[in-house]
Amino acid sequence: SQTIHQWPATLVQPVGSPLSLECTVEGTSNPNLYWYRQAAGRGLQLLFYSVGIGQISSEVPQNLSASRPQDRQFILSSKKLLLSDSGFYLCAWSDGMNTEAFFGQGTRLTVV
């Protein structure tokens, strides 16, 4: 069966520090991968998606970037965090044949 792992679960970072959140999927190949951000009362906002290694599409211009160095690995990064980057970040995957998405457990990022 397929599983998705996301870490760390919580992270407190100072303003201006770098960020790296990692997500890996097991049990499937060539998944579509997604990073969402969830802010209180604002639902889920799609940040990036990827249909293959090295292929990244950005939905919202921002202080963040994403990379897909391997088929089942998706990384969310920032060179310098802003206070506004605080939120709950969710990684998800789909099999590309239908749009049903499966989510990781999320990372709570607090920028202080």
Add this chain to the structure above:
Amino acid sequence: AQSVTQPDIHITVSEGASLELRCNYSYGATPYLFWYVQSPGQGLQLLLKYFSGDTLVQGIKGFEAEFKRSQSSFNLRKPSVHWSDAAEYFCAVGTGGGADGLTFGKGTHLIIQP
């Protein structure tokens, strides 16, 4: 572009009572529709989905939803709620076969009264 509206930010229901959470979507073609549930500090779990066929779909945990094209709605129902159903519920729409992710509503926070 597609959009999803969940008009109720909070809903309070007594344990054992019935539940209906509203969801309206906007999309020009036949949508792929989903309901997800999120417990505090957790990821999202898929409750049910509609792609085509029977407009009444059954999901996990005793939930069901009905697709009504004429009303552009996909409301979630449960005949008798349990305290463990307290959570955040999200309705989402997909374009079907595309890779560009789902569009989510802002969620409905469900509170269960004893």
